[in-house]
Amino acid sequence: MAETHGLMERLEKAVTRLESLFSDPHRAGMECDAINGVNGSIAPYVEAFDRLLNGSVAEFLRQSKILEGDVKTHAEMVRAAFQAQRSFLVLASQCQEPQEGPVASPMSIRSVLTSGSCLSPPPPPPGPPPIFDTETGKDEGTASRSALFAQLNQGEAITKGLRHVSDDQKTHKNPSLRAQCPPVRSPTKSHTPSPTSPKNSPQQSHAPVLELEGKKWRVEYQEDKNDLVINNTELKQVAYIFKCNKSTLQIKGKINSITIDNCKKFGLVFDNVVGIVEVINSRDIQIQVMGKVPTISINKTEGCHIYLSEESLDCEIVSAKSSEMNILIPQDGDYKEFPVPEQFKTAWDGSKLVTEPAEIVG
Structure with missing residues (x-):
């Protein structure tokens, strides 16, 4: 201070x-x-x-x-x-x-x-005195300063030596010059394409899989296959169906659980499941239950039709972030379709929140 x-x-x-x-x-x-x-x-x-x-x-x-x-x-x-x-x-x-003599620059x-x-x-104190030329006796430091002050003392005339630049030579007034300049990249952002970017990565084709791996049945990358069948199932086994499109799979016997993940226009027919059937991140799925299943879960799915059997009418349907869901119940030798609610209303009854399906008017 x-x-x-x-x-x-x-x-x-x-x-x-x-x-x-x-x-x-x-x-x-x-x-x-x-x-x-x-x-x-x-x-x-x-x-x-x-x-x-x-x-x-x-x-x-x-x-x-x-x-x-x-x-x-x-x-x-x-x-x-x-x-x-x-x-x-x-x-x-x-x-x-x-x-003569130095003048402070404006x-x-x-x-x-x-x-x-x-x-x-x-500023710090001045340094050592200028070096003198012992042969000529001239002060080189004084000569350099004199040349500098001579330029400063020109005043307005100091700009006369500058070259005039016309409008066609200015980048901001000539679009053709801007086009020749390489784009300036921000030092804070990386412009390296992401290896996982779908635009930069070519579409990879995978070989279809239908095999038993330990206790898991793997059904993957099946395309346009309507005759897929899994036999000789056991109660301890599970089935995982991944990225199968325009295909149909039948699972015979009794199995622990079934998961359908990232499938489109896929049909599943099974006899009995003692655990749960899950549908995740899929579209246009049809499921037909021939025997019994306690729970069917639908998550992030658009379009899911479930055909229940007489034995599986007590099945619980759990859904979240999904749309176009329908449950088909057998009646008089045919199936009657019931939509699963997608919109709900919640109210406080004085002690707790009560949620119930919202009636669609119109």
């Missing part, structure tokens, strides 16, 4: 010195007006600087005063720096350019403001 106040005092002193130069008619008026014959008019670049002061700079100072604390302190430093810059510009517009204060270095510690 002490360093910050020290820099503030230096800026205020610089402003005071520049203002005192203009307040002294013998020092400012005689030296400047006599040289250039100035009639008191303000230079165009001073007017432009005043517009900057009265616009965004004034708004910045006003907002900074509201925030108080270090922000207000920093704003006072900015104000002093801008005042010093304006005094320098006015002096430069009224006086002849110096022939960009010095601007660079201080834009880089935020006004809050940094003061």
Whole structure:
């Protein structure tokens, strides 16, 4: 904080010195007006600087005063720096350019403001003296500085050496140039295609499977097969049916459980299941029960028709996130279809929530 106040005092002193130069008619008026014959008019670049002061700079100072604390302190430093810059510009517009010796660049204060270095510690002490050429006796360091200050002292003429760029050479005004530039990729995102992306990975074909693996019957990747049959089942065995499309499977005997996963337009006929029959992530499934099954679960499935037998009328149907489900009950030698509710309503009865199917009106 002490360093910050020290820099503030230096800026205020610089402003005071520049203002005192203009307040002294013998020092400012005689030296400047006599040289250039100035009639008191303000230079165009001073007017432009005043517009900057009265616009965004004034708004910045006003907002900074509201925030108080270090922000207000920093704003006072900015104000002093801008005042010093304006005094320098006015002096430069009224006086002849110096022939010798270094002159502070108008960009010095601007660079201080834009880089935020006004809050940094003061610069370190100067280094060792410049190296002299023992043969010529010339100070190489002084010569380099003189060349630098000669460029800075050009003022507005320093931009005369810049090459003019026409609109057809500007990327933002020439679409053909933008098309030639490679796209800029964000460093925070990876553009490597995902190996699991369906657009980048070719469709893989799998060999159909129907085999007993330990206690599990595997029925996988069957396409357009309507004569699939599993015989010689045992009570401890389970069946797992995966990605079978446009096919029909018959399971004879008694089995522990059956799972249908990711199948489309698939038909299943079985005799008896002592556990559960599950349908997951499938579409257009038809199941016919010839004997008994205690529970049938339907999850994330669109279209599932279940034909129950006389022996399996006590079966419980559990469904979630599914649609177009129908249970067909045998009646008078035929089947009568009953839709499974997909919409429910829930109400508080004073002690608990009560949920029941919602009646579809219309």
